[in-house]
């Protein structure tokens with residue numbers, strides 16, 4: 001069978017290596033030519049006041065390194081070469097999201113327009129490979145009402161399974177109720193929001209940038225873990241109790257912090273240290289277990305995965321590769337040699353994703 005064969009909806013594996021479950025990779029990136037051209041323009045004209053964006057996309061759009069050129073090529077590749085990479089790594093389906101920071105660095109009208117046109121392009125790709133690709137809607141938080149509408153269009157008209165938000169929007173975070181039309185729409189549509197990393201915002205980045213630690217190595221996690229915690233402590237999940245947020249990189253470190261987060265949140269609130277920090281209906285760890293799902297994007301590491309399964313639950317941890325940023329064709333086979341039982345592997349690779357994204 002040719003590797004571009006798509007009707008079966010399954011990767012074409014080396015003979016004999018087919019496991020008893022699908023492998024659904026849940027944080028996989030793509031980009032439109034138009035968006036990357038806008039990034040190039042903003043970098044050339046110096047019209048963007050976001051040091052994290054300049055550091056990240058200044059690198060990828062100008063470096064001649066094999067890493068940068070491969071990634072720029074594959075981000076824009078939605079045809080046979082991407083399917084072949086999926087086959088080579090045993091990935092049956094990719095859940096596709098517009099790469100970070102997506103439209104969140106544009107002015108509001110541009111962001112709204114690029115979200116729409118990229119969603120239309122993604123829907124075309126999904127129509128071409130319906131068993132291999134799943135789409136997430138790009139939305140523009142710069143205009144929350146339009147973002148809510150675009151999410152609804154994505155779900156109802158384009159068949160998408162949720163929204164992608166790349167952490168902060170030019171330094172603004174989703175704990176601000178002005179963005180909550182987006183949460184309301186996701187909750188009403190019963191679809192998850194993937195809170196994907198962005199480089200740390202201008203106010204957060206300085207010491208990281210000075211040391212070359214602003215990117216995926218650590219800065220992404222600092223920004224995004226803080227962001228998720230801020231959403232929790234803002235009371236957003238008390239207001240939207242059915243809202244589901246998915247975060248990558250094994251929860252951006254928050255699972256490891258759960259004990260201390262509960263203790264210190266309680267201590268901070270009860271001592272009235274900040275008058276804006278209100279009591280919540282539940283513990284921080286309860287929201288992590290009830291409203292949040294995590295993926296292991298970029299963390300193909302059994303001990304850390306098993307720790308997260310232990311503290312959050314076997315149904316809360318999903319597989320992700322983070323293609324093409326962390327394309328490791330051998331990682332799936334290696335991880336399937338982990339101590340996880342066959343039943344738990346099926347949850348991790350397949351059924352948890354099917355439930356969260358309603359596939």
Ligand code: 1DF
Nearest residue numbers: 029099100101215216298322325
């Ligand atoms: C990188 C990593 C870039 C991830 C990404 O989007 C990204 C990277 C710009 O390595 O520079 O999504 N990632 O999720 O780890």
Ligand code: MN
Nearest residue numbers: 027029297322
């Ligand atoms: Mn990613």
